[in-house]
Amino acid sequence: MRKKIVAGNWKMHKNAEETEDLLNDLIDKLPNDVEAQIIVAPTFVNLASAVDHLEFTNIAVAAQNMHQTEAGAFTGEISADMLKSIGVNTVIIGHSERRAYFNETDAILANKVSTALKHDMVVIFCFGEELKDRQDNQHFNVVENQLRDGLFHIENKDWELIVLAYEPVWAIGTGETASPEQAQEMHEFIRETVRKRYGNTIAEDVSILYGGSVKPENAGEIFSKPDVDGGLIGGAALKAEDFSKIVSAI
Numbered sequence: 001m002r003k004k005i006v007a008g009n010w011k012m013h014k015n016a017e018e019t020e021d022l023l024n025d026l027i028d029k030l031p032n033d034v035e036a037q038i039i040v041a042p043t044f045v046n047l048a049s050a051v052d053h054l055e056f057t058n059i060a061v062a063a064q065n066m067h068q069t070e071a072g073a074f075t076g077e078i079s080a081d082m083l084k085s086i087g088v089n090t091v092i093i094g095h096s097e098r099r100a101y102f103n104e105t106d107a108i109l110a111n112k113v114s115t116a117l118k119h120d121m122v123v124i125f126c127f128g129e130e131l132k133d134r135q136d137n138q139h140f141n142v143v144e145n146q147l148r149d150g151l152f153h154i155e156n157k158d159w160e161l162i163v164l165a166y167e168p169v170w171a172i173g174t175g176e177t178a179s180p181e182q183a184q185e186m187h188e189f190i191r192e193t194v195r196k197r198y199g200n201t202i203a204e205d206v207s208i209l210y211g212g213s214v215k216p217e218n219a220g221e222i223f224s225k226p227d228v229d230g231g232l233i234g235g236a237a238l239k240a241e242d243f244s245k246i247v248s249a250i
Contacts, residue, residue, distance in 0.1 A: 008237025
């Protein structure tokens with residue numbers, strides 16, 4: 001049975017003091033009786049302190065990225081082993097901003113996925129179409145290709161460590177709005193795409209998160225859709241009150 005998950009991607013926000021303040025606010029405000037798994041992804045420099053701070057809570061910590069190689073002359077990069085050594089067992093791979101701003105290709109992402117799985121890390125694998133893809137009616141093709149080229153090299157047993165996160169890039173900061181019905185339509189397509197490649201059990205067990213500007217006002221309706229298993233939250237994750245309301249909506 002697939003998990004309900006709400007993950008907050010903090011991106012390049014919050015210094016050390018601000019991180020501690022937000023974590024304290026989350027501990028105070030997040031519901032204790034929610035069945036969903038709660039994850040936060042602070043910046044690299046605050047990951048270790050976040051792990052320590054959240055040790056006795058129901059909130060897990062994820063990294064926003066990692067390098068695909070084990071070690072080497074890659075100035076500024078972070079390896080899977082480094083993350084594991086500080087207690088981080090989950091990593092976001094393939095976020096739309098990594099694809100767009102840092103030229104991460106499907107081939108690079110496929111290597112990152114393989115490295116993370118080798119280290120028994122949970123992978124939140126992100127993918128999604130841009131505005132032009134949606135306007136050209138190519139959104140299903142784009143999503144299918146991203147899944148195939150970035151993820152479908154893994155073995156059946158690896159899926160217990162995979163969480164999918166669909167990001168409609170066209171609906172983030174563009175003035176366009178993705179409806180709950182559009183989210184469900186794509187999530188259903190994603191699940192069917194996984195089903196065709198890996199079978200019914202894996203397709204039904206994998207959690208698919210929605211990452212298209214989820215807010216307290218729309219979270220309940222989006223999460224009510226049968227193939228939406230939670231959300232990968234951006235801006236709203238930086239406010240404890242908003243994030244708590246989104247978690248409660250699951």
